[in-house]
């Protein structure tokens with residue numbers, strides 16, 4: 001069983017990272033965290049270890065813990081896996097769809113829409129990420145929802161590092177279209193919309209910076 005102070009630290013730090021209040025590369029000093037949460041360094045270390053497993057924190061020998069800074073390659077892999085998993089989440093949701101589940105999803109996108117008009121970018125980011133986890137939860141697949149929650153957290157960190165400008169409004173519109181396809185139980189369209197949506201998010205990341213190469217033909221192309 002996980003002790004509750006550890007869980008509190010994990011949840012608080014995850015939120016701060018996902019909501020972009022803690023930037024990639026930020027040092028997470030054990031003593032400062034212990035003082036802040038009023039717990040022992042042992043508990044802080046346990047929490048940090050869990051965040052390492054979620055890929056939100058990295059440990060460096062003799063230097064300590066830092067907020068992770070995902071590479072382009074890692075970012076691409078995260079989105080690749082999300083496209084695979086979330087196509088299945090969509091199918092599962094349609095298999096189990098009920099009016100109550102659709103209502104819950106519609107309420108979520110109404111919250112997103114309301115957040116679009118507000119200043120708080122971290123709230124927007126949180127709601128847009130939660131939408132994806134929500135579909136898995138409403139499809140009643142706890143394992144998928146857990147895996148997706150971790151992948152969505154990693155995606156938020158990736159978005160923070162690489163997204164060009166605000167893509168939020170575009171994402172929100174795509175969520176609305178997706179929910180329409182889910183309500184129509186149009187599996188083919190819903191799967192395609194989800195895959196396209198995740199591709200669009202990936203395309204909004206600034207991965208097109210020139211990669212250094214030893215091949216002159218490539219470099220001068």
Ligand SMILES: [Zn+2]
Pocket residue numbers: 128129131132171175197
């Ligand atoms: Zn989305």
